Amino acid sequence: MAAHASVALSRTGAKMPLVGFGLWKVTKATCADTVYNAIKAGYRLLDGAGDYGNEKEAGEGLRRAIADGIVKREDVWVTSKLWNTFHKHEHVKALARKQLGLWGIDYFDLFLVHFPISLQYVDPSHRYPPEWWGDDKKVHLANVPFRETWTAMEELVDEGLVKNIGVSNTQGALLLDILRYARYPPQVNQVELHPYLTQEALIKLCKTLGIAITAYSSLGPQSYVELGADKGAQNLLEHSSISSIASKHSKSTAQVLLRWAVQQGLAVIPKSNNHDRLVANLQVDQFTLTEEEMKAISSLNINLRLNDPADLDPRMAIFA
Numbered sequence: 308m309a310a311h312a313s314v315a316l317s318r319t320g321a322k323m324p325l326v327g328f329g330l331w332k333v334t335k336a337t338c339a340d341t342v343y344n345a346i347k348a349g350y351r352l353l354d355g356a357g358d359y360g361n362e363k364e365a366g367e368g369l370r371r372a373i374a375d376g377i378v379k380r381e382d383v384w385v386t387s388k389l390w391n392t393f394h395k396h397e398h399v400k401a402l403a404r405k406q407l408g409l410w411g412i413d414y415f416d417l418f419l420v421h422f423p424i425s426l427q428y429v430d431p432s433h434r435y436p437p438e439w440w441g442d443d444k445k446v447h448l449a450n451v452p453f454r455e456t457w458t459a460m461e462e463l464v465d466e467g468l469v470k471n472i473g474v475s476n477t478q479g480a481l482l483l484d485i486l487r488y489a490r491y492p493p494q495v496n497q498v499e500l501h502p503y504l505t506q507e508a509l510i511k512l513c514k515t516l517g518i519a520i521t522a523y524s525s526l527g528p529q530s531y532v533e534l535g536a537d538k539g540a541q542n543l544l545e546h547s548s549i550s551s552i553a554s555k556h557s558k559s560t561a562q563v564l565l566r567w568a569v570q571q572g573l574a575v576i577p578k579s580n581n582h583d584r585l586v587a588n589l590q591v592d593q594f595t596l597t598e599e600e601m602k603a604i605s606s607l608n609i610n611l612r613l614n615d616p617a618d619l620d621p622r623m624a625i626f627a
């Protein structure tokens with residue numbers, strides 16, 4: 308099933324599942340059970356991050372699934388991400404080790420630089436996860452060149468703490484620059500991508516460079532409703548174009564949105580706190596959208612970016 312359909316990454320040939328489970332806003336109190344049940348339902352990729360504040364609980368769910376014999380560690384792909392306050396060379400390894408400790412595992416399958424934005428260090432003993440702000444609730448930038456961070460990411464590979472490395476929220480100009488110096492090129496770029504933000508040029512560039520794309524927020528504005536940050540966009544899950552395609556295939560609108568991405572060769576990582584929706588989101592390989600349907604969905608593009616750090620502080624306009 309789709310959980311086991313995969314994309315082979317450059318450099319290692321490692322097979323990353325095309326459908327995984329996203330952990331952002333997965334409720335801390337129920338996260339261990341949710342992860343355990345996601346694995347039981349067939350998910351074989353967990354997409355976490357230091358910033359999500361639930362790595363310990365996610366790890367508990369994973370380790371329980373391993374202890375119960377549902378999976379072995381090597382059957383589950385664990386992705387995590389380095390937060391913006393830890394971009395200095397000396398902090399990258401310390402944080403990777405801390406995050407592995409929270410999960411209770413000894414390697415990540417994939418470790419991503421969460422944003423190409425460097426913020427001032429916050430000691431984890433002071434506040435973890437540190438989020439975007441200092442104690443004064445203001446954003447404090449730090450002058451860490453991306454190359455310093457990437458060199459440290461490569462060292463994590465050398466030391467066996469992570470198997471594959473990549474970036475997130477990264478545009479063409481920076482990708483091309485990383486390739487000028489990288490010993491290990493980024494294998495994955497995880498980006499916001501849905502029918503309101505189709506990103507054709509970035510997809511084309513990443514394909515050309517051999518960088519796999521993971522699409523996040525595949526269901527569009529829905530994820531941002533609970534944050535009051537959906538920018539007033541019409542809900543894609545209730546959009547008439549998506550609904551009519553969904554009813555033709557006897558699928559849900561969420562399944563159509565996920566299928567639209569997967570059919571382009573993109574990996575997806577839907578999140579749900581609801582078990583039935585979580586199970587349904589995994590089932591996106593038993594139907595095929597016609598070329599016409601794919602085009603109709605892509606034509607909804609309005610270049611609407613929901614996750615833009617510039618909304619927090621104009622100095623973080625990485626997509627400008």
Ligand SMILES: NC(=O)c1ccc[n+]([C@@H]2O[C@H](COP(=O)([O-])OP(=O)(O)OC[C@H]3O[C@@H](n4cnc5c(N)ncnc54)[C@H](OP(=O)(O)O)[C@@H]3O)[C@@H](O)[C@H]2O)c1
Binds near residue numbers: 329421475529530576
């Ligand atoms: N790299 C980055 O900067 C970055 C940024 C954002 C997200 N991500 C990753 O990508 C993952 C997915 O993105 P996301 O969480 O923003 O959004 P998403 O998975 O596209 O959508 C999640 C939202 O849709 C709802 N939902 C899920 N399945 C549904 C279904 N079948 N029918 C109706 N509603 C459904 C969820 O509510 P319920 O929980 O109530 O079902 C939630 O409100 C994240 O969890 C995270 O791992 C990465």
